[in-house]
Amino acid sequence: MSTTNELDVWRGLPALQQPQWDDPAEVRAVVEELAQLPPLVFAGECDQLRERLADVARGEAFVLQGGDCAETFAGSNADAVRNKLKTLLQMAVVLTYAASVPVVKIGRMAGQFAKPRSKPGEARDGVELPAYRGDMVNGLEFTPEARRNDPRRLLRAYHASAVTLNLCRAFTKGGYADLRQVHRWNQDFVAQSPAGRRYERLAGEIDRALTFMKACGANPDEFHGVEFYSSHEALLLEYERALTRVDSLSGLPYDVSAHFLWIGERTRQLDGAHVDFLSRIRNPIGVKLGPTTSPDDALALIEKLNPAGEPGRLTFVTRMGAGRVRDALPPLIEKVRQSGAPVAWICDPMHGNTFEAPSGHKTRRVDDVLDEVAGFFEVHRALGTHPGGIHIEFTGDDVTECVGGGHPIVEGDLHQRYETACDPRLNRGQSLDLAFMVAELYRKS
Ligand SMILES: O=C[C@H](O)[C@H](O)COP(=O)(O)O
């Protein structure tokens, strides 16, 4: 692991997707302020997650990672965070109970405020403005004022992350996530949707199992809370660097902005700044791999990011697209397996399946999402490797952003509740449908 000076090597390397700020002095002042603020997460928690991910790499646990595409400052409130957590908990219960596998729960939450974009600008009715890059950089509103990059937003992102993480810790440790509450999470949902009714039946079985275990002498308080971890894409390196601290116990650097950080598909260049910076922090980390990744790219990333071959350190999050997963994924897994490197493999069935509907809304078909996950399981089953988890964009609200699902949304419905700040998310029913399908696939594999 690196010395403090080596943590700045990235500054001399190409760093893609970094915002241009108007006033470097203002950025320096903000970064200095960030560097004085308390850690959001602790080194020991990151180490614990690394151990959980080592279980995943060994085939003994499954990751459920998800949340908004882009969190917003306005969304850092109790209702929105509770709804997201509630859906994550419901999905985790379905997976744990129906697939009988320990589920490592990681929110794409409490820090997912910066977005890489395909184009620097956005045009509407002949007007061109800079693209929205996440609330950490500029505002979503289509006005020149909102779209101006404002470094003070880095501080607001830190505080919004702190608020969100505080809520997550309270909900997951303070009794709300108690397994004896499985019915309560579904109360507002049960009658409305096929997924809700299916979940309710499973919750009834869990109730009976808990009563049985209690009768056998198990301590029901064991089910009081759950382990929950935060994660986001480590995109804005000034922010991540300012929140990197040397742990007083181990003397090693941890990025204390989240437990788990990942490098996106657009910034995973081997000789780039993002790969260098993440190679030097001690957190468990991930890399997104799209369909253009070669087996040699995967090996080179392993060599750079986990040269010691430590289990749980490195997760590959594959996002091939439903049409490509069955041919693009096997050569990667095969070569990594031959190398003996311990990698946890997770499927992101969202980012390879985005298209634009005739109405102009960016959307995804639930069928494509399900098909990519099915392909991911088929490939792992054929190769005898472990399908280690899913990474999804979802929300706890009944939005209309992805088409299809058990309670189908058609393209003409997209305008009804299209609320994402960036890419389309699964709503609660679509997320539960996915969890039931994954549980079945897991059982079979
Ligand atoms: O969430 C991922 C990316 O930021 C997003 O897909 C980029 O979208 P764009 O192609 O509209 O820029």
Ligand SMILES: C=C(OP(=O)(O)O)C(=O)O
């Ligand atoms: C940008 C993202 O994905 P990818 O890097 O896989 O495109 C994302 O997960 O927000």
